[in-house]
Amino acid sequence: MVNIGQMNQLNIVKRTIYGLFLDGEDLGEILLPKRFVPDDFTVGEAMNVFLYLDSEDRLVATTQQPKAMVGEFAYLTLKSVETVGAFMDWGLDKDLFVHYTQQTRDVVPGEKYLVYLYLDESGRISASMRTNKYLKDMPESSPLLNQKAKILVYAKTDLGYKCVVNNEFDGLLYHSEVFENLKLGTVTDAYINKIRPDGKIDLILKNSSGDALDDIASLILEKLAANNGTLKVNDKSSSEEIAQVFQVSRKKFKTALAGLYSKRVILVTEKGIELVKK
The missing domain is CATH 2.40.50.140 (Nucleic acid-binding proteins)
Known part of the structure; x- marks a missing residue:
């Protein structure tokens, strides 16, 4: 199935002075303009192209890769503001349109905004800053928990x-x-x-599973080995001190530290931690 606003694998039907015509199935033949035609191609082979409506609402193809496709969220730079709306840079020659009714606040060229890409009633690719209507709630029973x-x-x-x-x-x-x-x-x-x-x-950012705690424990041992077996940080250290050294939360650090202590791998002192000498 051929989809506007998505990447599609379309077969080359013929070459003309305007470019290549691709088989758009039910949508008919679709032009890939001459400037996007590769040096080497064979009629009948498939090309990976993005489909959209040009400024005259004609369906065209491009080999340019957009920063986002229809049905996706993106954090894009605003290029200009016009009477009917604004335009954003999304990686194609034709800028992405944001109708003024889809703007949630005053927008400024050069600033970046979160948008959702959709097809409007005319089949044109547009963006909306009203992203809350497109963001879903996750069921508490979702299997994605901890994933x-x-x-x-x-x-x-x-x-x-x-x-x-x-x-x-x-x-x-x-x-x-x-x-x-x-x-x-x-x-x-x-x-x-x-x-x-x-x-x-x-x-x-870091998993709280057993494997992740093992990674933190390994990091603690690596830091100790690189510092002659001692570090001036322990379970009484502040969250800021721990984050500066290990880039993990105080809770996870203490859990990993307790595991190493129970295995008699380290000693915890008032000044910090030490490797147990064998």
């Missing part, structure tokens, strides 16, 4: 960073779980730590 997810960081609040989770759900990454410079627009991996009754998601 790795892809997140898009889009806002910073007093509690932490708001994120789009798996291009579908709304999540929050608390400041206490962040130990790096996290920029808005960052796409990275996180773990679904908790699903709240309202369907919103609490995220963590």
